Amino acid sequence: MDNGLFHEETYAFKKKSEDKTGELKLEGGFSMPKMAMKDDDEAFLAPEMNAFGRQFRDYDSESERQKSVEEFYRLQHINQTVDFVKKMRAEYGKLDKKVMSIWECCELLNEVVDESDPDLDEPQIQHLLQSAEAIRKDYPNEDWLHLTALIHDLGKVITLPQFGGLPQWAVVGDTFPVGCAFDESNVHHKYFLENPDFYNQAYNTKTGIYTEGCGLNNIMMSWGHDDYMYLVATENGSTLPSAGKFIIRYHSFYPLHTAGEYTHLMNDEDKENLKWLHVFNKYDLYSKSKVHVDVEKVKPYYMSLIKKYFPETLRW
Ligand SMILES: O[C@H]1[C@H](O)[C@@H](O)[C@H](O)[C@@H](O)[C@H]1O
Ligand SMILES: [Fe+2]
Numbered sequence: 001m002d003n004g005l006f007h008e009e010t011y012a013f014k015k016k017s018e019d020k021t022g023e024l025k026l027e028g029g030f031s032m033p034k035m036a037m038k039d040d041d042e043a044f045l046a047p048e049m050n051a052f053g054r055q056f057r058d059y060d061s062e063s064e065r066q067k068s069v070e071e072f073y074r075l076q077h078i079n080q081t082v083d084f085v086k087k088m089r090a091e092y093g094k095l096d097k098k099v100m101s102i103w104e105c106c107e108l109l110n111e112v113v114d115e116s117d118p119d120l121d122e123p124q125i126q127h128l129l130q131s132a133e134a135i136r137k138d139y140p141n142e143d144w145l146h147l148t149a150l151i152h153d154l155g156k157v158i159t160l161p162q163f164g165g166l167p168q169w170a171v172v173g174d175t176f177p178v179g180c181a182f183d184e185s186n187v188h189h190k191y192f193l194e195n196p197d198f199y200n201q202a203y204n205t206k207t208g209i210y211t212e213g214c215g216l217n218n219i220m221m222s223w224g225h226d227d228y229m230y231l232v233a234t235e236n237g238s239t240l241p242s243a244g245k246f247i248i249r250y251h252s253f254y255p256l257h258t259a260g261e262y263t264h265l266m267n268d269e270d271k272e273n274l275k276w277l278h279v280f281n282k283y284d285l286y287s288k289s290k291v292h293v294d295v296e297k298v299k300p301y302y303m304s305l306i307k308k309y310f311p312e313t314l315r316w
């Protein structure tokens with residue numbers, strides 16, 4: 001697919017950030033879209049440690065936070081089933097909860113606490129702006145990517161009472177397909193043994209109810225903020241490019257974009273879009289920090305992007 005969005009090159013972050021993260025391994029020889037080169041001082045520098053002085057995405061260390069994150073994944077893995085996802089898709093497909101703008105939602109998100117995240121305890125609007133500003137530094141010309149970063153976690157509002165008040169396990173955390181075997185790369189995989197689908201023979205083989213290469217659009221992901229926001233964006237006629245919508249929908253799909261599993265379900269368009277998801281993931285994960293972005297200062301820029309790619313109000 002040629003979506004006219006980027007030039008390809010083999011995986012090549014700028015040396016400075018590449019050395020620092022050392023982590024962004026791309027399985028299967030994926031190539032990456034090209035970054036507009038800037039002075040080193042201006043480039044986004046991925047830190048080695050999170051704000052708590054630990055490795056990013058450390059799900060195993062002994063701490064209070066890790067314990068509550070593990071408890072979160074226990075519940076998520078037990079409860080995300082094919083039946084549950086079907087129910088959620090039908091319920092939230094109605095988009096009858098509220099009519100509001102993208103920016104209103106950004107502000108609402110500040111009331112949301114994410115219990116699945118070992119790296120973040122800042123207000124969510126800071127996470128949105130930190131990731132958007134970081135990616136903007138390295139990809140100044142891809143305005144759609146800045147906006148994608150700004151809105152990628154807005155779906156978390158479904159945990160608020162006026163949006164159905166879903167439990168955390170139905171909103172946040174890494175995502176995975178249901179209807180086929182749960183891959184071992186899922187964090188805290190052991191809790192899937194308590195999921196009824198684990199024992200269903202239609203659902204527990206490698207391809208399950210799907211076919212090889214069927215395309216991610218044809219599979220059901222565990223329900224959460226990714227799929228919900230994708231729904232909101234598409235149903236309200238957002239003109240974001242396909243790669244932007246793909247990022248929103250699969251940014252929590254770590255078993256695919258970081259572990260390189262479940263690739264047998266992808267089609268060619270998914271493979272193209274995955275390149276941009278790899279780019280995005282670096283900024284989503286490593287921009288989480290204590291350094292706050294001045295909301296009022298950057299707001300006009302993001303308002304102009306919202307205007308470009310979204311209607312004034314949306315159905316949620
Ligand atoms: O804890 C995090 C957080 O909730 C993110 O928003 C989500 O995208 C991640 O995949 C998840 O693991
Ligand atoms: Fe997210």
Ligand SMILES: [Fe+2]
Nearest residue numbers: 127152153284
């Ligand atoms: Fe995020």
